[in-house]
Amino acid sequence: MYDSLYMTFYILKIMRKLTVELKVKQEFLKMLNFLLDKTESIELIELLKIDFKKRIKMGIAAIKMKEGFTIDDIDIPEYMEMLTVLKKEGNRYIVVSKVKFYKSLTSMAKKFDIDIIWDTPTIFTKDKMIISVTGNEDNLKKFLKVIKNLGEVKSVSFKKATFNEQTILSCLTEKQKEILIAAKKNGYYNYPRKINSKELSEKIGLSKPTVVQHLRKAEVRLVSNILAGY
Numbered sequence: 001m002y003d004s005l006y007m008t009f010y011i012l013k014i015m016r017k018l019t020v021e022l023k024v025k026q027e028f029l030k031m032l033n034f035l036l037d038k039t040e041s042i043e044l045i046e047l048l049k050i051d052f053k054k055r056i057k058m059g060i061a062a063i064k065m066k067e068g069f070t071i072d073d074i075d076i077p078e079y080m081e082m083l084t085v086l087k088k089e090g091n092r093y094i095v096v097s098k099v100k101f102y103k104s105l106t107s108m109a110k111k112f113d114i115d116i117i118w119d120t121p122t123i124f125t126k127d128k129m130i131i132s133v134t135g136n137e138d139n140l141k142k143f144l145k146v147i148k149n150l151g152e153v154k155s156v157s158f159k160k161a162t163f164n165e166q167t168i169l170s171c172l173t174e175k176q177k178e179i180l181i182a183a184k185k186n187g188y189y190n191y192p193r194k195i196n197s198k199e200l201s202e203k204i205g206l207s208k209p210t211v212v213q214h215l216r217k218a219e220v221r222l223v224s225n226i227l228a229g230y
Contacts, residue, residue, distance in 0.1 A: 081100055
């Protein structure tokens, strides 16, 4: 009992999280045009199943549609065996999907059959793909080598793995999360700042008091969660 517990804690201690940003090759983007032409982003929430032998992947994702489109506008191809809406939040849909890999991609897909945990954030847009996985150093090196087949690696980040029940942003409302991410992307949190609260509010299309209020509440929630117990 003691030995198994010790081994579990040792494994968790040496685990690392790898986040890679890619510029995906055009040949792979073409396969996803049915989604990317009508969506702003596709974000993995949880991978439910992946079977490289049967060429099946099943997961829960958040699909953010472009203005003027709904989930019903997506022309579902034959290899997407299921796309079921669980929840709708404005132009954002929480869906469960089941996809079968192209036969032509089977050999490449099998290369990803590595002892890793598929993690978040994992986000796909027409401009880039961000993929996060957790594993030991050797397996992360294998993954990094394989992922280069999909496109050009733009950035790589290694961090100590954390095993919380919820992701750090899950304590925020969708609006708080949306505004906080927009603030980060537009340089609001840079030093010195690239944009002030008034300019940020104009970009988002909300009033300055509303943006500031959401940011402050988001910051308080994040700090409270990170420092819980202190």
